[in-house]
Amino acid sequence: MSPAFHDLATTRRSVRAYKAEPVPEALLQTVLEAGRLAPSACNKQPWRFIVVRNETTRRALGAAYAREWFWKAPVIIVVCVVPGEAWTRSYDGKNYALVDGALAMDHLMLAAAEAGLGTCWVGSFDPAAVRTTLGLPDGVEVVGMTPLGFPDVEPNPRPRSRRPLGETVMKERWG
């Protein structure tokens, strides 16, 4: 691991407090571009990123996930996928749209951290409320949403706890 990547992976954390300061357009584009570059099964890229800056829409999304830190951030990125565009595994019909969308989300979250911006993957939202607010048609699924903005918290001095590698990696077989 390069020192730069190690640093990024260990210092990135979920940010749940944002400054009102707008996100410069160039930084937003850098973040979105990182999502665009993510790998996807069979390179299908079944994702779409909805960028919400408008306060009225952010407030409406706040009804789907009722946390002030979420909707008060200057930008919310909603990562959607179109499962009908995604690769499916022939053996069992497994659709990879959510996997692909998660990779795009992770790419853009890491790019944001590198740019000094905070993110927090929000998954526990009311999907029906998000669909209505954003006018999502049938066949489009929300993978996750994240606020994007400058963190209004000090960087955490210690990395988040993770299961040790010894409990994570198995040799040869499960267990």
Ligand SMILES: Cc1cc2nc3c(=O)[nH]c(=O)nc-3n(C[C@H](O)[C@H](O)[C@H](O)COP(=O)(O)O)c2cc1C
């Ligand atoms: C799929 C997924 C869904 C998540 N949903 C939420 C959420 O709804 N609200 C929230 O505050 N954090 C959410 N998180 C953030 C996790 O709580 C966080 O990533 C985890 O605790 C590790 O902390 P770290 O991101 O600071 O390393 C979610 C993360 C993932 C990957």
